[in-house]
Amino acid sequence: MGIWLLRRVGQVIPTLLILSILIFGLQQLMPGDPAVILAGEERGDPAVLAQIRAELGLDRPIYRQYAIWMSKVLTGDFGFSWRIRVPVSELILAKLPVTFQLASMAFVIAILIGVPLGILSAVRKDTPADWAANGIALFGISTPNFWLGIMMILLFSVELGWLPPSGYVPLTEDPVQSLATTIMPAFVLGTGVASVLMRHTRAAMLTALSQDYVRTARAKGLKERVVVWKHALRNALIPVITLGAIEFGRLLAGAVLTEQIFTIPGFGKLIVDAVFNRDYPVVQGVVLATALIFVLLSLVADMLYMAINPRLRNA
Amino acid sequence: MGTRPGRPGGAAPPQFRTIDAMSATAAAIPAGESPTRRAIRRFLRHRLAVFGLVVVLAFVLVAILAPLIAPYDPLQTSWARIRKPPSMEHWFGTDENGRDVLSRVIWGARASMMAGVVSVLGALLIGVPLGLLAGLAGGWTDALISRVADAMLSVPFLILAIALAAFLGPALENAMLAIAITASPVFVRLSRGMALDAKSTDWIEAARALGNPAWRTAFVHVLPNIIPPLLVQATLAIAEAIIAEAALSFLGLGQQPPNPSWGSMLNSSQRFLTQAPWLSIFPGLTIMVVVLAFNLMGDGLRDALDPRADKT
Numbered sequence A: 001m002g003i004w005l006l007r008r009v010g011q012v013i014p015t016l017l018i019l020s021i022l023i024f025g026l027q028q029l030m031p032g033d034p035a036v037i038l039a040g041e042e043r044g045d046p047a048v049l050a051q052i053r054a055e056l057g058l059d060r061p062i063y064r065q066y067a068i069w070m071s072k073v074l075t076g077d078f079g080f081s082w083r084i085r086v087p088v089s090e091l092i093l094a095k096l097p098v099t100f101q102l103a104s105m106a107f108v109i110a111i112l113i114g115v116p117l118g119i120l121s122a123v124r125k126d127t128p129a130d131w132a133a134n135g136i137a138l139f140g141i142s143t144p145n146f147w148l149g150i151m152m153i154l155l156f157s158v159e160l161g162w163l164p165p166s167g168y169v170p171l172t173e174d175p176v177q178s179l180a181t182t183i184m185p186a187f188v189l190g191t192g193v194a195s196v197l198m199r200h201t202r203a204a205m206l207t208a209l210s211q212d213y214v215r216t217a218r219a220k221g222l223k224e225r226v227v228v229w230k231h232a233l234r235n236a237l238i239p240v241i242t243l244g245a246i247e248f249g250r251l252l253a254g255a256v257l258t259e260q261i262f263t264i265p266g267f268g269k270l271i272v273d274a275v276f277n278r279d280y281p282v283v284q285g286v287v288l289a290t291a292l293i294f295v296l297l298s299l300v301a302d303m304l305y306m307a308i309n310p311r312l313r314n315a
Numbered sequence B: 001m002g003t004r005p006g007r008p009g010g011a012a013p014p015q016f017r018t019i020d021a022m023s024a025t026a027a028a029i030p031a032g033e034s035p036t037r038r039a040i041r042r043f044l045r046h047r048l049a050v051f052g053l054v055v056v057l058a059f060v061l062v063a064i065l066a067p068l069i070a071p072y073d074p075l076q077t078s079w080a081r082i083r084k085p086p087s088m089e090h091w092f093g094t095d096e097n098g099r100d101v102l103s104r105v106i107w108g109a110r111a112s113m114m115a116g117v118v119s120v121l122g123a124l125l126i127g128v129p130l131g132l133l134a135g136l137a138g139g140w141t142d143a144l145i146s147r148v149a150d151a152m153l154s155v156p157f158l159i160l161a162i163a164l165a166a167f168l169g170p171a172l173e174n175a176m177l178a179i180a181i182t183a184s185p186v187f188v189r190l191s192r193g194m195a196l197d198a199k200s201t202d203w204i205e206a207a208r209a210l211g212n213p214a215w216r217t218a219f220v221h222v223l224p225n226i227i228p229p230l231l232v233q234a235t236l237a238i239a240e241a242i243i244a245e246a247a248l249s250f251l252g253l254g255q256q257p258p259n260p261s262w263g264s265m266l267n268s269s270q271r272f273l274t275q276a277p278w279l280s281i282f283p284g285l286t287i288m289v290v291v292l293a294f295n296l297m298g299d300g301l302r303d304a305l306d307p308r309a310d311k312t
Helices: A002-029 A034-044 A046-056 A062-074 A088-123 A128-142 A145-159 A175-209 A212-219 A224-261 A267-276 A280-308 B014-028 B035-045 B047-064 B101-137 B139-153 B157-168 B172-199 B202-209 B214-250 B262-272 B278-305
Strands: none
Touching (some): A002 A280, A002 B139, A088 A128, A088 A175, A088 A224, A088 A267, A088 A280, A128 B278, A145 A175, A145 B262, A145 B278, A212 A224, A224 A267, A224 A280, A224 B157, A280 B157, B035 B278, B047 B278, B101 B139, B101 B172, B101 B262, B139 B172, B157 B214, B172 B214, B214 B278
16 A cells, blocks of 8 residues: 555656646746736836846746746745735635635535435436436536526525525634525535536446345345445445545636636635736646645545555555 | 346346347347448437437537528617517517627527537647557657646646636637647547557557558558547537636636627626526526537437447
8 A cells, every 4th residue: 555655646746747837838828028017007118127027037048937936836935916916825825715615515515416316316227217317417517507606696696585696704704694605606516516426326336236246135135225225335436435536626626617606705716816817826826726636636536445445455 | 228138137147148248239230230320320219319419400500500590680789779688579688788689699609619619629639649649659758648638637627728718818719729728638548548459459460560650550540440439529528618618708718799609698697687687598598508419419429339338
């Protein structure tokens, strides 16, 4: 296990290194001169431009710029926001808990919908229940979640007046209001993942139910309930759990649009606002942080897989 | 799907089951049927997939014939018709500038369908040659290409697309380019894996032994064999690309006003949710129908083209 873990971590490093080059390279795509954007009103003054270039290191060769940027990133310094002159890492750390709350709620909703539906449709394969569950999953995958969000606001906020259409209250301030402001976005965010989980649970359950040990369990005269819940489900959930860890990372990305619609001041809103303010260091920082979280989650997924699958543990 | 003929309740030991399944499949194929015909026959058996195909073709026609079938000019504003609810003259109502929503949805089909198809074609053009190269060349080339693909796949799709579109600047073409680049690693992986599979087969061995240059082996002998899975993946990728274009346009990074696209229509509709909900309902519903159709078609294609995929 120890050697395996080392090897797996070793694989992550080149990936992150290449990723950092790609993200740094994004700057080169940018139309126009960053110094001109930063100079604002004084953009006509060559002395000001030269000073900004020197400050940012833009006057050095590109590989030097990368080396400087990278050595800073390694110490947790993601640069500063061009717009509000605050360190990017501070901005990200401030917004992360909000998105984390949203993503966690969405994840719980996704599991509560996706896993039971997947089990139901596998156990009742080729019955109307199976078709209905598959239909729901197909709609879940095909509905753009930002539109679903708008439709939910229309129904629950505009028509029924049950929930606030936008805004966010931190969990520590007022838990009830916090849930009221996040339940709709969490549901919107969760449905897409629920569909994916449903499909995977169904496939894994079908595989498990066709195994010999399930036939043996049935032949022993065990109740179908015990066969399904104890014998099949336990084994079927192994791939689903690892998938879940990766899907959690995807929730962070889904949060971009959801937070925009419900005006929740999280991670996603941060990157969108940064895009519009042409605050490129913030965009770079958010992309890098998301990738880092995503890579770590895949690592956790693999470790979970090892931990819960005894056959791999001894390998 | 019903139970296969000649399979006694799944009770046979594995090795017999395989032979059993093979003979059952062999019996179902009329002698002399080509793989393409067989795939078409299997696809047509899927009623939902055929429905998806029909809807997709209908939207392609709508996109092509937009100037002929749109009842009004999609850009024509009118102060007399601001935010009118759906009626006989304006089926989908009018927007905040008095423009006909139905006409804008019809013209929006051009932006959205084109974005979906063009960006996936772009992703194929970038991803497939690189994947084939990685799979066939191996060594350092493979390591480099694979690591870059891994790195890109470790950023969630939409975040990478937003970042690329942001740095390229807001325009429909840039959004398409951003989606194409973001979607390409999936095709790199797929074609690399298929090339690796193909490399160990006898026919590739034979093609090489005959002295074919590597590029010829790749494009003439490997590529045709990996077209079926690519086709399936591409169809599903178009569904994803259409949603991605709508998302980028919704954020203001794709189609620019006043030109219509479903995503940008949703963006401006949000401000009038209380007064004019129809502005939000119709563009989103259209996206959902088109994406659903592509997904149905992709699932049907997978069942029809992949002989190994059991219907589970």
